[in-house]
Amino acid sequence: MKVGFIGLGIMGSRMAANLQRAGHKLVVYNRTQAKADELVEKGAVRAQSVEEVAKQCRLVFTMLATPEAVEEVAVGPDGFLRALPGNSLWVDCSTVNPSFSQKMGHIARKMGQRFLYAPVSGSLVPAEKGELIFLVGGDAADLEQVRELLDVMGKSVVHAGENGQGASMKIVINMLLAQAMAAFSESLRLGTALGIAEETLCQTLLSTPAAAPFLKLKQQKLLNRDFSPEFPLEWMHKDLHLASITAYEQNIALPSLQTTKELYAQAKQQGFGEEDLSAIYKVFRPDA
């Protein structure tokens, strides 16, 4: 069976490449066509539009930047959903908010299609190594249909529950990641101002339980001032915005989330949006 893959950015290109290496026949589409070249050279079929993907596949993965992009690609005027054969399966791996993923599931079902929301935890390197963690929300039978493919792209699959639950889990994780990255940067700021060498600070903080384990993966980026994107900062800002919308919908106050969101907004405003999320450090260290 041919597998459709729409969205070949940092994450999607690597996820699709793993499917291809495992022998799956792919039909691929990316808005910026050049990003599909490598997969096409290795045998994937290039679709000129998302509709063309849908006409050739009964299973379509999407890995897109934002809820707006997902909506446009799936149900916009040239969206792929209406071109899919009935009872096909759409698996969205993009990070979106729970109410949006529920809305997409609802629309897909109304259009006679099945929908699974399967966002991922893990960045560029786990995506490349096929070591992502899938946080799936949706029907268990639909999950079983794609489990083998998820196992190719990831090291574990968590079935969080009904549609919406995968998104909830993902948004909670990212809120924590964003805050940990910002808090670590702020701690480095104070420590260096007090005259402690940056490297010593990093090593000491990272050897205590006070620092989140993922920060070890960012240590070299900070010390080498290598902010090339693994997880673009602008998408972390988007995720904080989605968490903020969700907090509003739930009628709960999350004050540190709002402050952290504004820090990432400031970083974006300063031109660091397309750099790695670790570039938040530059808000605290303009000289960095």
Ligand SMILES: NC(=O)c1ccc[n+]([C@@H]2O[C@H](COP(=O)([O-])OP(=O)(O)OC[C@H]3O[C@@H](n4cnc5c(N)ncnc54)[C@H](OP(=O)(O)O)[C@@H]3O)[C@@H](O)[C@H]2O)c1
């Ligand atoms: N990078 C990470 O570490 C990471 C980890 C977990 C989850 N995520 C999530 O995964 C998703 C993709 O992230 P990424 O890092 O792969 O980002 P990325 O490299 O910026 O890729 C974004 C993809 O979305 C496409 N896109 C954006 N707007 C579009 C539109 N209006 N119509 C059609 N296509 C559109 C882009 O197409 P073009 O190439 O034409 O721009 C590209 O294929 C995001 O939701 C992100 O939050 C990322």
